[in-house]
Each structure stands twice: as C-alpha cells, then as structure tokens.
Amino acid sequence: MAGPVVIAGAGQGGLQAAISLRQAGFDGPVTLIGSEPGLPYQRPPLSKAYLKDGDADALALRPQSFFETKDVTYLPETTVTRIDRDAGRVEVTGPAGDSALPYENLVLATGTRNMRPPIEGLEHACDLRTLADARTLRGRLDAPRRIAVIGGGFIGLEFAAVAVKQGHEVAVIEAAPRLMARAVSPLMSNRFATLHRDWGAELFLGQPAVSVDEAGVTLADGTRVPADFVLLAAGVQPNVELAEDAGLETANGIRVDTRLRTSDPAISALGDCASFPDPRTGRHVRLESVQAATDHARLIAARIAGDDPDGPDYAAVPWFWSDQGDRKLQIAGFAGGPDTTDEAVTENVVARFDEHGLAAVETINAARVHMKVRRMLASADPIELSLLEELAAA
Ligand SMILES: Cc1cc2nc3c(=O)[nH]c(=O)nc-3n(C[C@H](O)[C@H](O)[C@H](O)COP(=O)(O)OP(=O)(O)OC[C@H]3O[C@@H](n4cnc5c(N)ncnc54)[C@H](O)[C@@H]3O)c2cc1C
Numbered sequence: 001m002a003g004p005v006v007i008a009g010a011g012q013g014g015l016q017a018a019i020s021l022r023q024a025g026f027d028g029p030v031t032l033i034g035s036e037p038g039l040p041y042q043r044p045p046l047s048k049a050y051l052k053d054g055d056a057d058a059l060a061l062r063p064q065s066f067f068e069t070k071d072v073t074y075l076p077e078t079t080v081t082r083i084d085r086d087a088g089r090v091e092v093t094g095p096a097g098d099s100a101l102p103y104e105n106l107v108l109a110t111g112t113r114n115m116r117p118p119i120e121g122l123e124h125a126c127d128l129r130t131l132a133d134a135r136t137l138r139g140r141l142d143a144p145r146r147i148a149v150i151g152g153g154f155i156g157l158e159f160a161a162v163a164v165k166q167g168h169e170v171a172v173i174e175a176a177p178r179l180m181a182r183a184v185s186p187l188m189s190n191r192f193a194t195l196h197r198d199w200g201a202e203l204f205l206g207q208p209a210v211s212v213d214e215a216g217v218t219l220a221d222g223t224r225v226p227a228d229f230v231l232l233a234a235g236v237q238p239n240v241e242l243a244e245d246a247g248l249e250t251a252n253g254i255r256v257d258t259r260l261r262t263s264d265p266a267i268s269a270l271g272d273c274a275s276f277p278d279p280r281t282g283r284h285v286r287l288e289s290v291q292a293a294t295d296h297a298r299l300i301a302a303r304i305a306g307d308d309p310d311g312p313d314y315a316a317v318p319w320f321w322s323d324q325g326d327r328k329l330q331i332a333g334f335a336g337g338p339d340t341t342d343e344a345v346t347e348n349v350v351a352r353f354d355e356h357g358l359a360a361v362e363t364i365n366a367a368r369v370h371m372k373v374r375r376m377l378a379s380a381d382p383i384e385l386s387l388l389e390e391l392a393a394a
Pocket residue numbers: 008009010011012013014033034035036042043044045046047078079080081109110111112128129130155239242270271272273287288289290291293319320321322323
C-alpha cells in the first residue's frame with residue numbers, strides 16, 4: 001500500500017486533492033485536516049446566493065458519506081501547527097487534543113486570510129471569508145441599513161450589488177483609482193463603475209479609508225462616509241507560516257515548481273496559498289480562484305498516485321468569474337504582466353495582450369465567447385484580435 005498523504009487545509013483545493021487521489025486509484029491512507037467546523041464548503045456563494053437564501057447546506061462540497069465511502073479521514077476543527085520534515089510528520093491540535101500524523105506526501109492547502117490594512121478601528125468592521133463571517137453579515141442585512149464596503153474588488157462589489165438590490169444604502173471605498181484594479185482592464189473597471197452607480201451604490205475611488213468607528217468610515221481626505229456597519233474586503237494574504245517555519249521557500253505564497261512541489265519534493269502546495277510558474281509566461285503567480293485550487297489539486301493527486309517523475313507540468317488555462325447584479329464577468333486567461341495592451345472587441349468583450357500574445361479575454365454575460373476563448377488559449381495557436389472580433393460577432 002502507498003504511504004500516507006496528509007492534506008493541511010480542507011477548503012476547495014484540499015478536498016479536491018482527496019477526491020482526485022481516490023479517483024486516480026491511490027490506495028494509501030488519506031487524511032484531510034481543516035481548522036473550520038463542519039463539512040468542506042464552497043466560498044463563492046458566500047458573497048452571492050448565500051447572502052440571499054441563507055442556505056448553508058447547499059454550500060457543502062461533498063456529503064459526510066463521501067468520507068466513509070472513499071475511506072478519507074476528515075478532521076474538522078483541527079489545525080496543523082508544525083511540520084517536522086526530518087521525521088516526516090505533522091503536529092496537529094483539535095478536539096481530540098494534540099497529536100502527530102506521519103506523511104509520505106504532504107499537501108499544503110491552507111488558503112488565505114483577510115488582509116488587515118493600517119486602518120484604525122477595524123474591530124468595528126465585518127469580514128467575508130468564512131461561512132461564519134457570512135452568517136454574521138447576513139444577520140446584519142435584516143433591516144434597511146447604510147453600509148460602507150472597504151475594498152472595490154470582486155468580493156466587495158458582489159456584496160455591494162446584493163445589498164443595493166435588497167434596498168440598503170451602499171458606499172464602496174476603494175484606495176486605487178479604479179475598481180478591481182488588480183484583476184481587470186481599466187475598460188472593465190469603468191464599465192462596472194457605471195453599472196454599480198446605476199444600480200445605486202456610491203463609489204469613492206482613489207480614497208483610502210483611514211479609520212472606522214461605530215458611525216462610519218473616515219477617508220484620507222477627511223470625507224466622512226456614514227454607515228451602520230462596515231464590510232472590510234480589502235484583499236487577502238496567503239497562509240504561509242507553516243511552510244516558512246518548516247524552512248520551505250516562500251515569496252507571495254508557498255513557492256512551487258512546474259509540478260507544484262515545494263522546495264521539499266515530499267511537500268506540495270496548491271490554490272490560494274501557492275505561488276506557481278504561470279505556464280504561459282513562466283512568471284511565478286498566485287491566483288485566488290476555484291479553478292486554480294481544483295486544477296492544482298488534480299495535478300498533485302495524479303503525480304502522487306502515479307508516482308511518475310516524468311509526468312506532465314501544470315498547464316491549465318486560468319479562468320475566473322464574478323457575479324455582480326445581473327452581470328456575470330468572466331475572465332479567460334490571466335494578464336498579470338506590467339505591459340498589457342487592452343482592446344475593446346465589443347462593449348462586453350475586452351482582449352488583453354502582452355509580449356507573449358493574447359493574455360486574457362474579459363466578457364460580460366457572454367459565456368459562449370468565454371468558453372471558446374478558454375479552448376483557444378489551451379491550444380498553442382496564436383490568437384489575433386480579428387479572430388476574437390469574429391467570435392464576438394457570431
Ligand atoms: C466570499 C468569497 C467569494 C469568492 N468568489 C469566488 C468566485 O466567484 N470565483 C472564484 O473562482 N473564486 C472565488 N473565491 C475564491 C475561492 O473561494 C478560493 O480561491 C478557493 O476557495 C481557494 O481554495 P483553497 O483550497 O486554496 O483555499 P480555501 O478554500 O480558502 O481553504 C483553505 C482552508 O485551509 C484552512 N487552514 C488554514 N491553515 C490551516 C492549518 N494550519 N491547519 C488546518 N487548516 C488550515 C482554512 O481554515 C481554510 O478552511 C471567493 C472567495 C470568497 C471568500
């Protein structure tokens with residue numbers, strides 16, 4: 001029988017690693033360890049459907065029976081506190097007390113936690129990262145309120161769109177001069193700024209928040225944004241401390257190679273906490289998406305189950321989505337480089353090019369174009385703007 005696999009972190013990627021190991025025929029012991037209570041769940045609905053329907057059961061990624069049927073040991077409310085690489089084991093603490101578990105392969109799937117920017121009074125702000133956070137937030141939406149959202153990224157804007165639709169007064173405060181600046185083109189930022197204003201949100205762009213109190217938020221220029229409650233959605237930072245303490249290489253995430261191995265080949269890292277070579281550019285990137293977490297997990301599981309030193313490198317095309325109001329923003333590919341040229345193919349389709357060619361295509365409510373571009377990016381053929389124009393017009 002194969003040696004034990006321990007997976008630290010039972011979110012989207014950690015659970016997928018357990019699923020994929022069994023699918024790949026891995027017959028050794030698999031232990032999935034997660035700090036949070038309950039079954040592993042999906043986070044994307046926390047800022048979308050869950051805020052509206054409050055259906056926590058619908059979030060579970062697999063039922064309890066999965067763990068019995070697939071012979072996966074699941075330890076909820078249990079935290080990996082230390083990796084002992086010399087002994088090949090992890091130390092954990094949980095409801096059963098402290099213990100140590102041996103591994104032949106360890107998968108780090110520890111995700112991220114919310115960033116705490118230097119803003120005074122953040123104890124008055126809510127977070128939106130876990131189901132527990134979302135439950136608290138939902139409770140605050142029970143009566144009409146004035147809400148300030150610090151952070152104009154995907155999560156803050158998804159929340160803002162739901163809250164405005166429910167009749168709340170919403171202000172979005174973004175330190176950068178445009179919305180979703182790390183993730184989308186200026187053209188898309190402007191498009192969504194117009195949409196959010198049309199839906200009724202007030203936007204404060206290029207205005208860092210400096211303090212939060214019980215009555216609202218104060219911005220750097222002294223502007224006061226009154227609010228009954230404040231959501232902090234100002235980005236995340238990767239959970240790398242376990243890896244760092246174990247002497248593994250980290251730099252904006254746990255650094256892995258093209259086969260997602262850390263600087264110790266017995267330890268892999270995936271998803272939000274991993275910094276991996278972008279297959280298209282070779283540059284190390286860290287992506288916060290369901291796609292990256294699950295595709296990483298599949299490759300790591302196949303490698304461990306197959307034990308193939310010459311197996312394939314990670315080559316998946318990145319893709320993202322964000323539901324804001326009645327608009328589905330989808331991004332095929334990833335434009336993370338410094339020199340990107342953007343072209344509006346139509347009002348709802350933006351192409352982003354860099355020195356390697358087409359980097360990403362952003363679409364609004366155009367799932368067919370998005371899926372076709374994903375397939376095109378997966379092939380090695382160069383993609384010209386004219387081809388995208390034909391595709392968008394079809
Ligand atoms: C509100 C919200 C909306 C989102 N919407 C989208 C979306 O629309 N589309 C999209 O692609 N992505 C979305 N995401 C991002 C997506 O959910 C993440 O990219 C994905 O969950 C990453 O999976 P992961 O396994 O790397 O980390 P996670 O799913 O975050 O799981 C990590 C887990 O590890 C646990 N952990 C950490 N340290 C330890 C330890 N030492 N021991 C044990 N357990 C530990 C954590 O408690 C956590 O449960 C959203 C995220 C949030 C919060």
